[in-house]
Amino acid sequence: KAGVTQTPRYLIKTRGQQVTLSCSPISGHRSVSWYQQTPGQGLQFLFEYFSETQRNKGNFPGRFSGRQFSNSRSEMNVSTLELGDSALYLCASSVRETQYFGPGTRLLVL
């Protein structure tokens, strides 16, 4: 089975812009979670989607949003980018209790 894929792998944006990241889960996985990883804060949970519904949400401002499509693919959007949004964004898909991670999207905000 193909693993979790994320696009794009690298992205450079400027402050104030918005960005959309995409995640395709492992076939058959209906749960998709998003994480932000930074050297200072470590891995922080953004949100989880299951069957097109947000099931859990972390403690991030409303600028961070997501959605899931009927084929389980997910997107996350960050509006009005700030310098502090520079991070590795990881997507994970799961079936039952185990999460499998994609390679991540490295976002740099200038």
Place this chain on the structure above:
Amino acid sequence: AQSVTQLGSHVSVSEGALVLLRCNYSSSVPPYLFWYVQYPNQGLQLLLKYTTGATLVKGINGFEAEFKKSETSFHLTKPSAHMSDAAEYFCAVNILNTGNQFYFGTGTSLTVIP
């Protein structure tokens, strides 16, 4: 409240020596426990997991971990370190009360000295 504590943000071992990475958790319900490894500029790769049954679990690359409920620990070990083991290691718990709610430790960076 659930939390995961990894003792030692940096661990150095000599090649061929025992690797021991420590993880303690707190949870109000029996958790599922995981170890992930992350190489530079990559995502997290599942090393091993404990769900139910045997408390000593074996994973990939010669790693194993033991779930000790009385100590609320899930330490990761490998008998003989290899240069390729140098990476960041994350311990995580999953509380399956409402969906997949993972809690990660802050990570341990493993250095292997030749």
